[in-house]
Amino acid sequence: MTTVAFIGLGNMGAPMAANLLKQGLTVRVFDLMPSMVSTLAEQGAFSCPSACGAAAGAHIVISMLPAGRHSRSLYLGDDSGQGLLDTVASDTLLIDCSTIDVDSAKVIGAAAEARGLAFVDAPVSGGTAGAAAGTLTFICGGELEAVTRAKPILQAMGRNIFHAGPVGSGQVAKICNNMLLGVLMAGTCEALSLGIDNGLDPVVLSDIMKASSGGNWTLEKYNPCPGVMPGVPASKGYQGGFMVDLMVKDLGLATQTALTSHSATPMGALARNLFVHHARQGHGGKDFSSLFTQFRPKSE
Amino acid sequence: MTTVAFIGLGNMGAPMAANLLKQGLTVRVFDLMPSMVSTLAEQGAFSCPSACGAAAGAHIVISMLPAGRHSRSLYLGDDSGQGLLDTVASDTLLIDCSTIDVDSAKVIGAAAEARGLAFVDAPVSGGTAGAAAGTLTFICGGELEAVTRAKPILQAMGRNIFHAGPVGSGQVAKICNNMLLGVLMAGTCEALSLGIDNGLDPVVLSDIMKASSGGNWTLEKYNPCPGVMPGVPASKGYQGGFMVDLMVKDLGLATQTALTSHSATPMGALARNLFVHHARQGHGGKDFSSLFTQFRPKSE
Amino acid sequence: MTTVAFIGLGNMGAPMAANLLKQGLTVRVFDLMPSMVSTLAEQGAFSCPSACGAAAGAHIVISMLPAGRHSRSLYLGDDSGQGLLDTVASDTLLIDCSTIDVDSAKVIGAAAEARGLAFVDAPVSGGTAGAAAGTLTFICGGELEAVTRAKPILQAMGRNIFHAGPVGSGQVAKICNNMLLGVLMAGTCEALSLGIDNGLDPVVLSDIMKASSGGNWTLEKYNPCPGVMPGVPASKGYQGGFMVDLMVKDLGLATQTALTSHSATPMGALARNLFVHHARQGHGGKDFSSLFTQFRPKSE
Amino acid sequence: MTTVAFIGLGNMGAPMAANLLKQGLTVRVFDLMPSMVSTLAEQGAFSCPSACGAAAGAHIVISMLPAGRHSRSLYLGDDSGQGLLDTVASDTLLIDCSTIDVDSAKVIGAAAEARGLAFVDAPVSGGTAGAAAGTLTFICGGELEAVTRAKPILQAMGRNIFHAGPVGSGQVAKICNNMLLGVLMAGTCEALSLGIDNGLDPVVLSDIMKASSGGNWTLEKYNPCPGVMPGVPASKGYQGGFMVDLMVKDLGLATQTALTSHSATPMGALARNLFVHHARQGHGGKDFSSLFTQFRPKSE
Structure with a gap:
C-alpha cells in the first residue's frame, strides 16, 4: 500500500x-x-x-x-x-x-x-x-x-x-491562467460598473454579456456585483473565496515571470496595480471580487 | 402583410x-x-x-x-x-x-x-x-x-x-460587452504569449485555461494564436472577422460613455490604446485578434 | 479708452x-x-x-x-x-x-x-x-x-x-499640457512612494530626482508628499490648489480629443482613471497632488 | 598616491x-x-x-x-x-x-x-x-x-x-529616478503626438509645455520629436543616447523592486510594457526617445 x-x-x-x-x-x-x-x-x-x-x-x-x-x-x-x-x-x-x-x-x-x-x-x-x-x-x-x-x-x-x-511548466501555466483571471475580474468589474453608471440593471447586463462575446469565468461563476448571483463572495460581504492578497501574489509571480522572459503584459501589470491599490486601502483580506467596490462611488 | x-x-x-x-x-x-x-x-x-x-x-x-x-x-x-x-x-x-x-x-x-x-x-x-x-x-x-x-x-x-x-440601454449594454471583449482579447493575447515565451505549447495552455478560471469567449471561440483553432481569423492570416478599426470604434464609444458618466474604465482604456497603437502601425483592416502579433517578437 | x-x-x-x-x-x-x-x-x-x-x-x-x-x-x-x-x-x-x-x-x-x-x-x-x-x-x-x-x-x-x-489651438495646447501634467503628477507620486517603501527619505529622493533626469514641474513646484516642500497643498492637508475634479475634467477633455483624432494616449488614459478612482472614493474636492495618498498604506 | x-x-x-x-x-x-x-x-x-x-x-x-x-x-x-x-x-x-x-x-x-x-x-x-x-x-x-x-x-x-x-539606497534612488524618466518620456511622446494629430506645430507645443506645468527633463534636454531640438537622438535617427533595451532593463528593476516592497507602480508598469512592445518590434537598439514613433502613423 x-x-x-x-x-x-x-x-x-x-x-x-x-x-x-x-x-x-x-x-x-x-x-x-x-x-x-x-x-x-x-x-x-x-x-x-x-x-x-x-x-x-x-x-x-x-x-x-x-x-x-x-x-x-x-x-x-x-x-x-x-x-x-x-x-x-x-x-x-x-x-x-x-x-x-x-x-x-x-x-x-x-x-x-x-x-x-x-x-x-x-x-x-x-x-x-x-x-x-x-x-x-x-x-x-x-x-x-x-x-x-x-x-x-x-x-x-x-x-x-x-x-x-x-518541470516548471505547471507554474508557468498556472501563472498565465491566474494573470488572465485577474484581467477578467478587473474587466468584468468595470464593465458592470459602467453599465450601472448608465442606468442598466447589473442582473440584466450580466445575462446579456454571459450570452455574448463578453462571456468569461468570472461572469459565469463569480459575479463581483453584490446581489447578482447568490452564494458567491460578492453576495456575502466579500468574505471567503480567494483573497486579494493572494491575487496580488499571483499577479506578482506573473510579473516576475514576464521580467525574466522580457515579455509584455500590459493588462496583467495594470490588473496587479489595481489590486495592490485595493490591498493598500485595507482590503487585502477580502475576496478578490471586492475590487468591484473600487469602481463604485464611496457612498454606495 | x-x-x-x-x-x-x-x-x-x-x-x-x-x-x-x-x-x-x-x-x-x-x-x-x-x-x-x-x-x-x-x-x-x-x-x-x-x-x-x-x-x-x-x-x-x-x-x-x-x-x-x-x-x-x-x-x-x-x-x-x-x-x-x-x-x-x-x-x-x-x-x-x-x-x-x-x-x-x-x-x-x-x-x-x-x-x-x-x-x-x-x-x-x-x-x-x-x-x-x-x-x-x-x-x-x-x-x-x-x-x-x-x-x-x-x-x-x-x-x-x-x-x-x-431607450439607449441597447447601446450601453453593447458598449459594455464590447469593451469587455476588448479586455478579454488583449488579456488572452498576453497570457498566451507569456506562456509561449516560457516554453509552453499554446494548444496545451489554451486547453488548460479554457477549463480553468481563465476561461472566456475569446479562448472558446476565437483563439488569437495562429494554428491553435482551425477556421478562426488567427489561422487565416487574420483576415475576415471583426476589424481592428471597428474594435477601436467600439472602445472609443465605451470611453465616450465613461467620460459622460464619470466612470473609471482603466482596463478598457488600456485595451483601446493597445488597439490604437496596433491600428497606427497599419493593421486597422485586420481581424482584432491580430493584436496577438504585437506581443510576439518581430521575427516570428 | x-x-x-x-x-x-x-x-x-x-x-x-x-x-x-x-x-x-x-x-x-x-x-x-x-x-x-x-x-x-x-x-x-x-x-x-x-x-x-x-x-x-x-x-x-x-x-x-x-x-x-x-x-x-x-x-x-x-x-x-x-x-x-x-x-x-x-x-x-x-x-x-x-x-x-x-x-x-x-x-x-x-x-x-x-x-x-x-x-x-x-x-x-x-x-x-x-x-x-x-x-x-x-x-x-x-x-x-x-x-x-x-x-x-x-x-x-x-x-x-x-x-x-x-482657432482651437489654444484648447489643444492646454489639453496636451494638462494631460502631461496629470502624467507627471501620477508618475512622481509613485516614484516617491516606491522610494519611501524602500527606505528612502522623500526629501533626499526629491532632491536627487530634481537634479536628474526625473526632474519635472511637479517635483519643482508642487511636491505631492506631505512635509517635503513648505506651502504647497501636500503640506496643508491637500487643501487649495487644483482640485482632483478639475484634473479629471481636463484629462477627460484630453481623452475626448484623442477619440476624435484617433490618437493613442495610454499614459494619459491611465492617469485619468487613477484620478477618477481617487475622486470616486470621495476626494474630488482635494488638491490633485492628493493622488499620492492612493499609493500609501491606509494606516499612514 | x-x-x-x-x-x-x-x-x-x-x-x-x-x-x-x-x-x-x-x-x-x-x-x-x-x-x-x-x-x-x-x-x-x-x-x-x-x-x-x-x-x-x-x-x-x-x-x-x-x-x-x-x-x-x-x-x-x-x-x-x-x-x-x-x-x-x-x-x-x-x-x-x-x-x-x-x-x-x-x-x-x-x-x-x-x-x-x-x-x-x-x-x-x-x-x-x-x-x-x-x-x-x-x-x-x-x-x-x-x-x-x-x-x-x-x-x-x-x-x-x-x-x-x-547601502542599497543608491540603487533604489536611481531606479525611482529612471522609472520616473520612463514615465516622463512616454507621457511627453503622447502629449506631443496628440498635439500634432490636432494640428499643432511640435516646436510651438514644446515651447508652451516647457514654460508651463508640463515642463520636464525630456522636454528640456531630450525632445523625442524629430526636428524640434538639434543634436538630440530624435534629430539623428534615434542613434546614440540611451538604448530602449537599457530603459527596459531599468523599468524591469523598478518593477522588481515594487514586487518586493508590494508597491503600486501603475504608470511605471505601463511605461515598461510600452517600451517592451517597442523593443519586440525590433527597436531595442535605438535611443529610448524613439518610443515617439509608436505614436505616429506608420506612413510617417
Missing part, C-alpha cells in the same frame, strides 16, 4: 491531506505549526517531527508551501539542515503543489534530475473549497513518466489533472 | 435585409450608394429614391448606419431635409440597429417619444457572418411594448433578442 | 476682472449669479443685466465659463435667445478664456469668422492664485492679427502669452 | 577609467575582454590578469558591470573562485557603480560589513557622453564615512555626488 508524506498543512494542505486519509492511504504529516499536525493526527495521520522524518519510508512526497523560498529550503536544504533531495529513497516521487516562482521550480527540478529523482511541480486551482471537496485542478510540469505516476494520487484530491510540459 | 423599410445596406445591412426578403416580407430599401440598392432590388426589394420615400407606407423602419451623426440625420433631419420622425405615419415602429453613441440614441428616442412614435435602439453582435446566417444577437433599448413589437421582425434576422432597459 | 465686457465671474473670472479694473479699464460685467456681479460692482465694474447687455458698446469681450456648452450658448445663442456673435459690433474682439472641448472652440471660431468677427480661444493656466496675482499663462488660438490685438489686455491679467496656432 | 583598481571596461567603464588616468592616478584594470584591457593599457593603465589581481594593493576598487549576478560573482565569489571581499586588504574602499537590483546591492553590502570592509553602491546617470566628459551623476548608498571617502574619486569622474541613504 502507498505511503504518502505530506508537508505543509495550511488552509489548502490540511484538507488535501485529509482527502488522502479518506481514501485509506497511509499519510505521514509535518508542519512547522504543531497544532496543524495534531489536527491531522486526530484524523488518522502519523505525525512526524520533521519533513525528512515524514519523507523517510514514503513512496510519494507531497508539499504545499507558501512561496518559492520554502520549497527550495525543503528540497534543497538550508542553513538548518539537509534537503529532501539528499535524504529520500531513490524511487520516491516528489510532488510540489505549491504556487511558486518558475525559477525555483526549475532549480529544484534540475537538482532532482541530477540525483535521478522524479519531481513534478503541480500547482492547484480551485481554492479552499475545492481542496475540501476534492475537486481541485492540478496543472503539472515534469517528465511524462513522473506525471503519469503522480496522476492517481492527485486524482484522490482533485478532478482535472493537466500536463503542461517539462 | 408587414412592409419594412430598410435604410443602410452596407456589410451588415445588406445581408440583414436579404434575410427579411427570404421570410417573404415586403422590403423597401434605400442607401446613399445606388449599387447597394440595386443588389437588394435584384433579390426582390423595392428600391426607393430616399430614406423618407422608403419609410412612406412602411409599418416598420429598420436602420443600419455607421455612426451617431448618420442616425441623427436620418431620424431628426439636417440641412438637406426633414427627418423620418416628421414624415412617418404615427403607428410606425422605428428600430435603429446601428452601433452609436448613447447620447445620440437617447436624443432620437426622446424626440420620437415627443411625437408619440415607438423607437427601439437595437445594436447587434455577431458580425457579418451572423448577419448572413441570420444568427445575430440584438440588444434592445426601449419601452417594453415597443421591444415586444420589434421581437418578431428581429427574430427574422437573429437568434437572441435581449431587452436591456429604456 | 478701452471698454471690456467680462462674462463669467467665478473663482477664476472674478479676480481676472478685478485685475482689469485695477488697470483703470472700464469693465462691464455679467454672471448668472447676481451676488458675483455685486462683488465686482463694488470694485468699480458696471453691472449688466445680460451677457448681450454687457457686450453692447464694449471693444473687447472676455468670457470665462465652465464648459463648452456654456461657451456655445453665449456666442451662438440657444433656446433662450440670440448669441453674442449676432449682437456685438463688427469690430469687437472676442476672447474666450474658458477651458472647453476643441470642437466647441472651433465651431464658435468658424461662426465668428463667417460673420467677420475676430475670435480668440485663450485658456489659462496658473489657477486661482495666478488669477489673483495677475500671473496667469494664456495659451491662444486664433489669427495672428486677433491674437496680437488680444495680447495687451491679456497682459493685464497674466504674464506669459503664447500663440499656439489657429 | 592613490591606486585604484577598475573592474569592467565597457561603454561606461572605459571612459570612466580613462578620466582617472587623466587625473594622474595609478589605475589597475581588468575586464573579461582582453581588447578592452589593452585599450586602457595604451592610455597608461596597468593591465591585470584577474579582478583579484587588479584589486591587490589598490586603495580603492571601482566596478562597473552589467547586472546583479556579475557584481555578486565579483564581490562574493562563485564556482570559479573567491570574491574580492575575501581577498582585498581590510582598509580597501569598494565602490560598485553598476546599476543592479537592490537585493544584490544589499547582500554584497551586508557581506562587506560582516568583514569590516567599506562598501558603497554608486550607480550613475549621464550616459556614455557623461562618462566621457566626466560629468556623471553618482547616487550613493552606504555609511556616511564610506561615502565621504568615495567622494573625491567619484568627483574625478563626475559632477554631482548624492548620498541617498544606507
Whole structure:
C-alpha cells in the first residue's frame, strides 16, 4: 500500500491531506505549526517531527508551501539542515503543489534530475473549497513518466489533472491562467460598473454579456456585483473565496515571470496595480471580487 | 402583410435585409450608394429614391448606419431635409440597429417619444457572418411594448433578442460587452504569449485555461494564436472577422460613455490604446485578434 | 479708452476682472449669479443685466465659463435667445478664456469668422492664485492679427502669452499640457512612494530626482508628499490648489480629443482613471497632488 | 598616491577609467575582454590578469558591470573562485557603480560589513557622453564615512555626488529616478503626438509645455520629436543616447523592486510594457526617445 508524506498543512494542505486519509492511504504529516499536525493526527495521520522524518519510508512526497523560498529550503536544504533531495529513497516521487516562482521550480527540478529523482511541480486551482471537496485542478510540469505516476494520487484530491510540459511548466501555466483571471475580474468589474453608471440593471447586463462575446469565468461563476448571483463572495460581504492578497501574489509571480522572459503584459501589470491599490486601502483580506467596490462611488 | 423599410445596406445591412426578403416580407430599401440598392432590388426589394420615400407606407423602419451623426440625420433631419420622425405615419415602429453613441440614441428616442412614435435602439453582435446566417444577437433599448413589437421582425434576422432597459440601454449594454471583449482579447493575447515565451505549447495552455478560471469567449471561440483553432481569423492570416478599426470604434464609444458618466474604465482604456497603437502601425483592416502579433517578437 | 465686457465671474473670472479694473479699464460685467456681479460692482465694474447687455458698446469681450456648452450658448445663442456673435459690433474682439472641448472652440471660431468677427480661444493656466496675482499663462488660438490685438489686455491679467496656432489651438495646447501634467503628477507620486517603501527619505529622493533626469514641474513646484516642500497643498492637508475634479475634467477633455483624432494616449488614459478612482472614493474636492495618498498604506 | 583598481571596461567603464588616468592616478584594470584591457593599457593603465589581481594593493576598487549576478560573482565569489571581499586588504574602499537590483546591492553590502570592509553602491546617470566628459551623476548608498571617502574619486569622474541613504539606497534612488524618466518620456511622446494629430506645430507645443506645468527633463534636454531640438537622438535617427533595451532593463528593476516592497507602480508598469512592445518590434537598439514613433502613423 502507498505511503504518502505530506508537508505543509495550511488552509489548502490540511484538507488535501485529509482527502488522502479518506481514501485509506497511509499519510505521514509535518508542519512547522504543531497544532496543524495534531489536527491531522486526530484524523488518522502519523505525525512526524520533521519533513525528512515524514519523507523517510514514503513512496510519494507531497508539499504545499507558501512561496518559492520554502520549497527550495525543503528540497534543497538550508542553513538548518539537509534537503529532501539528499535524504529520500531513490524511487520516491516528489510532488510540489505549491504556487511558486518558475525559477525555483526549475532549480529544484534540475537538482532532482541530477540525483535521478522524479519531481513534478503541480500547482492547484480551485481554492479552499475545492481542496475540501476534492475537486481541485492540478496543472503539472515534469517528465511524462513522473506525471503519469503522480496522476492517481492527485486524482484522490482533485478532478482535472493537466500536463503542461517539462518541470516548471505547471507554474508557468498556472501563472498565465491566474494573470488572465485577474484581467477578467478587473474587466468584468468595470464593465458592470459602467453599465450601472448608465442606468442598466447589473442582473440584466450580466445575462446579456454571459450570452455574448463578453462571456468569461468570472461572469459565469463569480459575479463581483453584490446581489447578482447568490452564494458567491460578492453576495456575502466579500468574505471567503480567494483573497486579494493572494491575487496580488499571483499577479506578482506573473510579473516576475514576464521580467525574466522580457515579455509584455500590459493588462496583467495594470490588473496587479489595481489590486495592490485595493490591498493598500485595507482590503487585502477580502475576496478578490471586492475590487468591484473600487469602481463604485464611496457612498454606495 | 408587414412592409419594412430598410435604410443602410452596407456589410451588415445588406445581408440583414436579404434575410427579411427570404421570410417573404415586403422590403423597401434605400442607401446613399445606388449599387447597394440595386443588389437588394435584384433579390426582390423595392428600391426607393430616399430614406423618407422608403419609410412612406412602411409599418416598420429598420436602420443600419455607421455612426451617431448618420442616425441623427436620418431620424431628426439636417440641412438637406426633414427627418423620418416628421414624415412617418404615427403607428410606425422605428428600430435603429446601428452601433452609436448613447447620447445620440437617447436624443432620437426622446424626440420620437415627443411625437408619440415607438423607437427601439437595437445594436447587434455577431458580425457579418451572423448577419448572413441570420444568427445575430440584438440588444434592445426601449419601452417594453415597443421591444415586444420589434421581437418578431428581429427574430427574422437573429437568434437572441435581449431587452436591456429604456431607450439607449441597447447601446450601453453593447458598449459594455464590447469593451469587455476588448479586455478579454488583449488579456488572452498576453497570457498566451507569456506562456509561449516560457516554453509552453499554446494548444496545451489554451486547453488548460479554457477549463480553468481563465476561461472566456475569446479562448472558446476565437483563439488569437495562429494554428491553435482551425477556421478562426488567427489561422487565416487574420483576415475576415471583426476589424481592428471597428474594435477601436467600439472602445472609443465605451470611453465616450465613461467620460459622460464619470466612470473609471482603466482596463478598457488600456485595451483601446493597445488597439490604437496596433491600428497606427497599419493593421486597422485586420481581424482584432491580430493584436496577438504585437506581443510576439518581430521575427516570428 | 478701452471698454471690456467680462462674462463669467467665478473663482477664476472674478479676480481676472478685478485685475482689469485695477488697470483703470472700464469693465462691464455679467454672471448668472447676481451676488458675483455685486462683488465686482463694488470694485468699480458696471453691472449688466445680460451677457448681450454687457457686450453692447464694449471693444473687447472676455468670457470665462465652465464648459463648452456654456461657451456655445453665449456666442451662438440657444433656446433662450440670440448669441453674442449676432449682437456685438463688427469690430469687437472676442476672447474666450474658458477651458472647453476643441470642437466647441472651433465651431464658435468658424461662426465668428463667417460673420467677420475676430475670435480668440485663450485658456489659462496658473489657477486661482495666478488669477489673483495677475500671473496667469494664456495659451491662444486664433489669427495672428486677433491674437496680437488680444495680447495687451491679456497682459493685464497674466504674464506669459503664447500663440499656439489657429482657432482651437489654444484648447489643444492646454489639453496636451494638462494631460502631461496629470502624467507627471501620477508618475512622481509613485516614484516617491516606491522610494519611501524602500527606505528612502522623500526629501533626499526629491532632491536627487530634481537634479536628474526625473526632474519635472511637479517635483519643482508642487511636491505631492506631505512635509517635503513648505506651502504647497501636500503640506496643508491637500487643501487649495487644483482640485482632483478639475484634473479629471481636463484629462477627460484630453481623452475626448484623442477619440476624435484617433490618437493613442495610454499614459494619459491611465492617469485619468487613477484620478477618477481617487475622486470616486470621495476626494474630488482635494488638491490633485492628493493622488499620492492612493499609493500609501491606509494606516499612514 | 592613490591606486585604484577598475573592474569592467565597457561603454561606461572605459571612459570612466580613462578620466582617472587623466587625473594622474595609478589605475589597475581588468575586464573579461582582453581588447578592452589593452585599450586602457595604451592610455597608461596597468593591465591585470584577474579582478583579484587588479584589486591587490589598490586603495580603492571601482566596478562597473552589467547586472546583479556579475557584481555578486565579483564581490562574493562563485564556482570559479573567491570574491574580492575575501581577498582585498581590510582598509580597501569598494565602490560598485553598476546599476543592479537592490537585493544584490544589499547582500554584497551586508557581506562587506560582516568583514569590516567599506562598501558603497554608486550607480550613475549621464550616459556614455557623461562618462566621457566626466560629468556623471553618482547616487550613493552606504555609511556616511564610506561615502565621504568615495567622494573625491567619484568627483574625478563626475559632477554631482548624492548620498541617498544606507547601502542599497543608491540603487533604489536611481531606479525611482529612471522609472520616473520612463514615465516622463512616454507621457511627453503622447502629449506631443496628440498635439500634432490636432494640428499643432511640435516646436510651438514644446515651447508652451516647457514654460508651463508640463515642463520636464525630456522636454528640456531630450525632445523625442524629430526636428524640434538639434543634436538630440530624435534629430539623428534615434542613434546614440540611451538604448530602449537599457530603459527596459531599468523599468524591469523598478518593477522588481515594487514586487518586493508590494508597491503600486501603475504608470511605471505601463511605461515598461510600452517600451517592451517597442523593443519586440525590433527597436531595442535605438535611443529610448524613439518610443515617439509608436505614436505616429506608420506612413510617417
